[in-house]
Each structure stands twice: as structure tokens, then as C-alpha cells.
Amino acid sequence: MSTLLKTSMCRREGACSIGGERRITMYQGPPQSNETLHEAQRLSSNTTADRPSDSHDVSVQRFVAPLSWKTVSDQRFLCPQRSKDEVMTRCGQREPISFEQALAKMEATVERKIGEGVYGEVFLCTKPNDTQSVLKLIPIEGNLLINGEKQKTFEEILSEIIISSELSDLRQQNVQFSTDGFVELRSVSCVVGKYPQRLLELWKDYNDRQGSENDSPEDFPADQLYIAFETAFGGSDLDGYRFYNAQQAFATFTQIVLALAVAETRYDFEHRDLHTGNILIETTKVPERTYCLLGEEIVIKTHGLKATIIDYTLSRIVYSGLCLFNDLSTDEELFTAEGDYQFEIYRNMKTVLQNRWDQHAPRTNVYWLHYLLDKLTSVRNFREKTSKAHKAGMKAMKQLSDVLLQFTSVHDIVRSFFASDVLEADKEN
16 A cells, blocks of 8 residues: 655655636647548547657547637647537437426436536535535526626537546546546536526525625526536535644645546646645545556555545646647736735746647646645644644655655656555555
């Protein structure tokens, strides 16, 4: 069994979501303009911009809609010709369904609103077997502004559907890559209609209880379209979570590291917005958590907590040879905000990517891990602060923080701190 080992620190010298314009953009094509669609399809399945030659991409699912070239800011990309058809297929629908049909499909009762974002609203649901799930409603394709922002299009929401599905599927047992560290996607639906009265009442309860920064959804028209994501309930967000001690916090951080390493290696994944609101924490009685990375099984102690990564609004992934990402090159507000280390991370990402958001720079994941260590070691409210376990956990996190930015990827971090010979010694202990 493995843990992030304090003795490994010497192996290196020196011992809120803010969304930009979402675009489903993928393979960057050659400068010619007379490619046939057949050739474009062939290239999309065999070539990926900036993809390493030892790619581990083994996806076989193809896009339902044909692909075509699209030019954006002098860059040429492949994207589905009919994004709506692609979305409908992934929802298992031929046309949008009503809220009543969508909730019946979920087999769940909506209990209360638990969160929100510029994108829309988040509700907690309960199923007949008393399991909980989360309903995330995102208005799309309408003319009404959402909290001052344009609604997403089918093209823009498609990438989030694909990323959510692929990362969720990593929980399936696979000898090469597996992790349950990303939120489980249970269903996706395309819905049409007025906001249900029950959900409006829950929205008002939330607003009365703690205040909402969002506009009321009662203004949406009867022909408004939505994408409804149903996911597993992952607990409370990391922001403000009170750990028992630093050892528990370090165990949680380790889970995030390993989940990121699996997705980063499997899909050239970059989260690009991994602040404390996008990590969920819940208690667990399961003593260990298992990850498979390039065929190697890594088992770590949970210390009673399970961490889950959510929200891929800004994320980047390579899927079936195509790169899905959010183009933030014109989002000036994102890079000028001040007041928290989080905003410095956005600027660091812009620099390392040279403002080319299709490019793969796994160092962006390292930046976010450094941000998380900063949060976990600064003003974190621990219930127990005097034990040896707490002091050792805090020391280990601070030592790791000192060397973390020397790494260029999360995979490199795992290779350095999870050496096989050390793992075997740990198992014997």
C-alpha cells in the first residue's frame, strides 16, 4: 500500500468558476482549404495537434454527426457539423423532452437547491432507495441572458457532455487506466419548457436562506432548452471544509493527485479551474482507494475521506483524436482579477500556454495542485492540531509545496513519489 512519502521529498533538488467562451474545437488542420470531408474524417481519427507520439488514447467511439473544418481566429479546427444531433444521441433522445419526463427518467425527487454558477442551478435529489444525486440545469440556445452572459449553444455544451462522460467512465475497471476520482455522471437529458414550479420554490428558498447571485429562472420562456446533468452526490466542497487533522487533509490531496495523473495521462487532460469549490469531500468507511496508471495499481489510505473532482467548464481533453477545450484567449476579465492566489493561477496558465488554449501543457494541473496545497496549509481550520500525525501531515504538505513547481506534469509527480521499490517496502510495513 502506498502513500505520498515524506522520505521522497529529497528526490528533487531544493527540496470560482470564471467561464470564457466555450468552443468545441479540436484537431488543428493544415493550411489548405480544399480537403474533402472524407479526408477530414480520416485525419481526425489518426492525428491530434500537439499530441505525444507515445499516445495512450485508445478511444473507439466516433462522433455521430459528420465532421467539418471551422476557422476561428485564423486557426482551423474540426468540429461536428450538427452538434445538436450529437447532443441528442448522447442524451438517448430524438428531440427535447419535458421536465416531467426528465425527472421520471432520473427516478428522483428534487429536495433542495445546493449550489449555483453563472451556467445555472444545482439541486439535490433523492431516489426511492434513499441514494442521493445532483441535478445540474444549464439553459442553452436561448436569447435571454443568464446572469449577464450569453447562453451556451449545442456546440459549446457538447464538449462538457463528452468530458463529463469520459472522466466518469474512468471508474470502470481497466488494467491501464482507472479512477473513481471524478464525479459519476448518471444521465444527461435535453429538456424544454418553463421552469417547474417546484424548482422555482426551491430556488426562492435558497435565495431567502443565503442569497443568490443568479437571476431568477422564472423568466425563462416556455420554449427554453436546457441540458440536465445528473451526477452522484459527492459531499461538501473543499472550500471551508473542516478536517480532523493535516494527515486527513494530505490523504485528500493525494487522492486528487492520483485522479489527475490518470486523466492527464489517458486523455491529455487539464482541468484548468481546480479551485476549492470544484473538489467535493465526503466521509467514507472504505479504508483504501485504488488507481490504475499505465497498468500499475496504486492503493492509498483514505483516512476516512473521499475526494471527488467536478466541473469541467474550462477543461481540456483529447477524445477520439480530437481536442476539446475552452478558448479563453479573449477573456480579459479572467486574467486581471486580484485578491486570491486562484487568479494568479489563471495568469500562469495563460503564460505557459502562450494564450493558445488548444495546446497541451500539463503544468497547468501542477499549478492547481500548488494552489490547493497553499489552501490546505494556510488558514485551514483543523479540529485537532497537536498530535504527531497532524504535525507530520502539515510538514509533508509544506515540503511538497516547496518542490512541486519543479514538475511539469502530475504524472511526473506520481513517478517521483510513488516509486515501485518504495511501494513494495511500504506494503511489507
